[in-house]
Amino acid sequence: MEPILDVQQLTMDFGGLRALDKVDLDVRQGEIVALIGPNGAGKTTFFNCITGIYNPTGGDVMISPPKNGAAQRINGLKPNRVTEKGLARTFQNIRLFQNMTVLENVMIGCHCRMKAGILGAVLRGISTRREEEAVVQKSYSILKKIGLDKHVNDFAKNLPYGAQRRLEIARAMATEPFMLLLDEPAAGMNPHETQELDELILRIRESEGISILLIEHDMKLVMSLSDRIFVMDYGKKIAQGTPAAISKNSDVIKAYLGEEIDA
Amino acid sequence: MLSLVDIHTYYGNIHALKGVSLEVKEGEIITLIGANGAGKTTTLMSISGIVPPRNGNVHFLGEAITRVNPNKIVSMGISQVPEGRRIFPYLSVLENLDMGAFLRNDQEGVKSDLDYVFSLFPILAERRNQAGGTLSGGEQQMLAISRALMARPRLLLLDEPSLGLAPLIVKQIFEIIKKINSENNTTIFLVEQNANLALKVAHRGYVMENGRITLSDAASSLLVNEEVKKAYLGI
């Protein structure tokens, strides 16, 4: 099967520091792929380069959205263009719109799939009104799926940490992506909550057909969720493979895991 | 050493702590576990005086420290590794560590402590002149812990020190916690999501729900407590 995300030789320099060094990575339709590695390995930087936050120094980022399959190069695009093309992300340090309600946060996610312009907003014709209603409804049902329907009208800043992480996912889903990039979604969650997250991610893939690329340090979650795992260290890819293979890979154990773990 | 008696803390209109009482004895490692939003962070912030409790009392070494300025509290020997690391983003790693020792005057001691934390986290030594804000998440966490250690506290408050760290480092961190507790006789108050690990290093533990302490026991008993297992250990 053709990869829907194909990253080749991605390189990123910060001054003298090479944070990414010719990294290759690919994700196929419907896959859950994990990106792991020690702290400072360059995982978040990798996300930033793919989503247009940074402009990579070198390499290619290609996507082939499943709906209109033509492959296209997306490095150098503005973040909003990347999102329009169907890649949505969450942030390692939560970045919600703190002073907006939970529902509004998700509605912002819908922004790029809406059409109403200034005139539409002022005149509020039938189509605009329909669109607004539809967006409210869509946002609500996403929240319900994610289990935040109790909090629709709360301010994002007043949510507990775990709920904020889930809201980030909800917001990203609202952009109707074909692929979600999750940066440490389980950080700050207790094992019980992590378990719920595990189920949630599986459900997103199953019911929406969204592929997932995730960064995570919780090995239990990574091992149980992912189809394939990529491992980075010092900006380089040091291994890739199935969970079972990775958990036994001696390089990975040495650099990252510290011991063999059960996949 | 530290005791909280029936403290109530608010964020504007949100009643975050609804009568928390707990105690930490000299030389102990105690841990506070609880779901997201239970009020663990708030408890630490109330002790440090950043979010002073509206009612109730906090005593440290026999002195009341409720509504005392945070800098006074620090000078009495309480250091905190706050949630979210809170690295000074434009200070270099070295300067961040220096800030940790802000109230100390013994140049020699500071120097040797610096070497000590660099030995704990060699990566920090490598990045010593990089601005704190550009470190990766995990590097920042190491820096936050080191910074607190630089104050040579008598009581160290740790808020989710393992957050965002690689498994290898997490293990390391917990070892360091044990080490500073036994070697330097630093008392440790540990807040953790990773309850499993926390209860393994701690002597005693408290469980917090919705701004109240609902359970307290020896850590080993909590580890086998059915409810705790179900709710926090994910087993």
Place this chain on the structure above:
Amino acid sequence: MEYFFELFLGGLTRGSIYALIALGYTMVYGIVQLINFAHGEIYMIGAFTALIVISVLTILGWNQIAILLIAAVVAVVYSSAYGYTMEKIAYKPLRQAPRLSALISAIGMSLFLQNYVLLAQTSDFMPFPGLIPDFEFMEPYAHIIGSPEVVILVTTTIVMVLLTFLIKFTKIGKAMRATAQDRDMAMLVGVDVNRVISVTFIIGSATAAIGGVLIASHIGQINFYIGFIAGIKAFVAAVLGGIGSIPGAVLGSLVLGWTESFFTGYISSDYEDVFAFVFLVLILIFRPAGILGRSTTEKV
């Protein structure tokens, strides 16, 4: 060529005048993230206090040098006291409030202080004695640059160096930087944030007073409104240099001074300010955080 040199020196003088005010401005901004709109008024009050002291002592028949020193000291003390009080009244209660609220409070303060001086003293311009004597050795260059200008230049440099040293290397300076970056965390490492902020205002106001005395004696006249105009220019200069940066404030001031001087000299003073602002915009387009400001890209 000589003309060029003259304009260069003129711009330098003008720039260092801006810098004397901009230094305090940028320092307060750097630590508290507050556009202290009333900074210009502190400068004005410094000048007024000095004038009052000078006049009283002159009438009492004191000697020139003693008057100069005493006036400067009293002005520094009073400006600092005003800065300190202003912070306690108008800014401290607003620490947790939206930043714009503090800005409006500062604007209110600025209006209040202007009119306070207007009412308590007079609305007219008052002559301010030229305290700085013409040095003998400067006479050959007098057609290009005067002694007071040289004194201002030197003072600006000294103040800049002292402030940079203070912020970079002293304990209170470190505490200031920590407070600027994360106030709660600064408290958690034992910094007395209230004190740090008070000290910041006191030092910032003291530099404003020094500016007040020197600039007023250079210009030769003051009234209640001088602070506002000077404050705006200093604000522009501070931003141009990268607000919060001490050397930036000086560099920004000099660049602004030169821009104005050369534009006036070679083109026209009609559009002097227009050009200065256009230049400002151009610089900020290429360096969105000012000449010496740190880049705003944040790590996500």
Place this chain on the structure above:
Amino acid sequence: MGSLSPATMRIEKQTSMIANELKKSFQVCIWFMFLTFPIMVIRVNTVENIIEWRWANLFFVGIGSFVLSAVWRFLIRRKERGSQETVADGVDRVTLSQRLLADRRFTIPALITVGVGAVAFPFVFSIYQTNIMITALIYVLLGLGLNIVVGVAGLLDLGYAAFYCVGAYSYALLNYHFGLGFWTVLGIGAGLAALFGIILGFPVLRLRGDYLAIVTLGFGEIIRLIMENWNEFSFGPSGIANIPRPGFFGVDMNIEQATIYIYFLMIILSLFTIFVVNRLQNSRIGRAWIALREDEVACQAMGIDKRKTKLMAFALGATWAGFAGVVFAAKTTFINPASFTLWESINILCVVVLGGMGSIVGVIVGAFILILLPEYLRFLSEYRILAFGAILVVMMVFRPGGIVETVRRTYQYKETEHDVPHGRPAAQ
């Protein structure tokens, strides 16, 4: 022990507290006497070499600061206690004003009263009152426009008066040269202002916070200075006089009638503004503005085009200043660049922040207070601006969020029966 009943203990505690407060106030009083000593007490006449000692002032400062400090402490204390008490009932604190605004039983009669009052106003009150009401309404327009930029989109604009200036000069010049009428220029002026909004918007797209503020400040000054210098175009600082008031089918009106006419015109224009601005804020674009204010990076990651959204905010904000400018020129019949200084921009900014950033009702209230206040403070004569400055500080200290804080809109949604394969996640 037991000899002290709790009641006496309370009283004792209170008396000691009061004594303490008085001591504090006394210290403040001494401090202020020191602080104001040179400027309030001494006045020198440098020509005649006379020193005038006004010791009485010291006394007034002393008394004044003592009383004010006591009141100030009392109010601060109450403010803190106030927030404690609302907490006790556990409900989310909604301020009285917000509650009132949300309650239809209150809003409808209130709206009717305001409506009737507004219509009757010019017939009941003097032409002076009507005149200042027009000014206040002009500021409602300006405030609502700037609110889009500052309050909603979070872009600090210190040069807003520039667009106001564009509107005013559009009318004055187009009328002077081409005889265009008020109604024609109303549209053109707004359009030109919007165009300038975009022109300003481009270079500042990359700038943030205070850098943006300074560039907009510069832009405002540039426009004013051009008007001052370019005589051939704008008649320079001496301005343009005899600008016609708006016409009404060629009817000749005396000043009183004209004032009333402009008053109603402004009422209609304000209603129109409120309508449009309200709709904008509650639309896809309005949400994007707010999101932009909250977090630019996340905003872009959610697919919002930062450039386009910012430019729209600038352009739409400027449009209202354009309208206001045209009306302003028609109302004063004389304009010169001095009306569009930085202070003007600051004044409009004060309207927005004092009223409550982002809140339409707040901005309207803010405009009325800030414009009417100096007018009604006229009895204080020279102390007017002094008092005005003090009031700004006090209002901000005691209501930092503005007079009316924004309430986020809640949306109506239908419960969906979403079939979730794995059952509802067990969120507590």
Place this chain on the structure above:
Amino acid sequence: ADTIKLGVAGPHSGDLASYGIPTIKAAELVVKEINAKGGVLGKQVELLVEDDVCKPEVATNTATKLVSEGVHVVLGHICSGATKAALGIYKDSSIPVMSPSATNPALTQSGDYPNFFRTIASDDAQARLEVDFALDVLKLKKIAVLHDKGDYGKGLAEFAKAFLEKDARAEVVFYEGITPGAVDYSAVVQKIKRSKAEAVIFGGYHPEASKIVSQMRKKRMDTVFISDDGVKDDTFIKVAQKYAEGVYATGPMDVSKNSMAIAANEAHQKTYAADPGAFYLNAYAAAIALLNAIEQAGSTDYAAVTNALRTKDVETPLGKIRFDDRGDAIGVGFSMYQVKDGAYVELK
């Protein structure tokens, strides 16, 4: 009580307050004196003081306020711009207005404002005098014209420039505006030096003038400095001190020998323990002229009062004055002054 209401409008706060406040003082003193003598037409005179901050938009409010409070005559406004904006309102309510300071020529020359009078001459008259003096008396060839970009200063400078350009004897080598309030004018001064101008004609006020003159002299330039009544102010000499020596300035004809002027200045010294400020005597004269006109007219009727202003002479600190059809004071003209030994001396 039945009183004669005299409105006083001008900038009483803000950056231009110093031009407005002396007018209040003058009005207060005049009214106090007249009231002590039994008032006007047997009624006491009441002052209604209103601030206009020199802004046209505020001036319209000020004017409507005064009108709705029923003023009979208005002393003000101070700035030409504010005056222009306010005049329409007074005109519609038939109220005579007299300004001590608004010098814009159009105010009287356009014929748009029949209710307007002033106790100061207009800018073109001053410019004429300055130019004539430079050419006829000083016989200068190269002249720099400078202004402060303000309403008044630039207006004046433009007249001066136009007059010079019409005359073949001299050329304008330099014409520019400076930024008022700037901390230093060295660049402009250097430029004047380079232009080899023999004289500078400056339109504007004394704060800028003193800075420019001082800087020129400090740079050892001896360029002649000619300016206007905005500079013919003692503050200028106090501020510029030794550098003021030799500066020419036009100003209302010398009244220092006028007994009323002396008395008025003394009254100010006595009451406020300070020197009177700008336009004080003009305001003093205007207040007297207005109240006198009412007395002469026997009522506050608009036609009668304006007629009295135009036909009846009145003794004021500026001398004996009457107003012409356009509203300019007859007999109030300008003469040229020069600073000699720290004081302005009228040149004949």
